[in-house]
Structure formats: C-alpha cells, structure tokens
Amino acid sequence: MRVAIVAVALGLVSAGALAQVYSWKDANGQTHYSDQPPKEKPQAARKMETRVSDPAEAEALRKAQAERELDGRKKDKQSQEAASQQSKAKQEEEDRKKGCTKAQAYVKALESGQISSTIDDQGKTVTMSKEMLAKELVDARQSADSWCKKEK
Secondary structure (H helix, E strand, O other), X not given: OHHHHHXXXXXXXXXXXXXXEEEEEOOOOOEEEEOOOOOOOHHHOEEEOOOOOOHHHHHHHHHHHHHHHHHHHHHHHHHHHHHHHHHHHHHHXXXXXXXXXXXXXXXXXXXXXXXXXXXXXXXXXXXXXXHHHHHHHHHHHHHHHHHHOOOO
C-alpha cells in the first residue's frame, strides 16, 4: 500500500514538473519556450502558469500564441518600414533643400555677372556670349524652380 502511495505521489510530482514552462527572449529578440530555463541566464526566464488540459485545448492555445507572435512580428515590421520611409523622406527633403540653395546661388551668380564663362566639351574655358548667358540664366531659373518647389 505504501509503495502505491509513494508511486502516485512521485507521479504527481513528476507530472507537475513536466507541466512547468519557461519563456525567454534571446539576444536576437526571438522568444523561446522550454521546460527548463536557459542555462546562460536562468534569471531571464519567466515561469509560465500551466495546467494539464486535453490535447485539443493545448493545441488551440499554442495556435493562439503563435498568432499573437505573428501579429507582433507584423507590427514590428510595419513600424520598421514606417521609420525607414520617414527617414528616407527626411533625407530627400534635405537633399531638395541643398539643391534649391545651390540652384538659387547659381542664378544669383549669373545675374550679378560673377559667372561669364563655361567649360566646353574639350575641357577648355569659353567666354559666354550675351545669348549664351541669357539661355544659361533661363535654364538656371528653371532648375531653381524645380529644386525649390514644395512637394504636396
């Protein structure tokens, strides 16, 4: 009789031990589940409440947890993409402002007469005629307008 009681007690203790589940995140942010805490950082593991249930209920719980994790990953990915797009838009705006400033400076230099020559296809300096200067000024103004217009 005592042997039977001891066997039942040991069976209950071992069943309880099997039901313990630990959860932790590794250095890459991936969540792990195990019946034992991680060896390298056991204090990082969270002991989860578990209860013995039928296999169908356990499977439903696993699926629900997997769906929550998948949703979390999707949200993280969306957040990263939004941050990337925001960073890209900010860089484009900075580039546009720099281009605008340079184009306006070029227009002012042409209008003031500071620029009166150009470089030809052979790399030689050529003095621009009045017609060439006028055309260059029109082109420079169009370029400045293009760089300086606000995107809507």
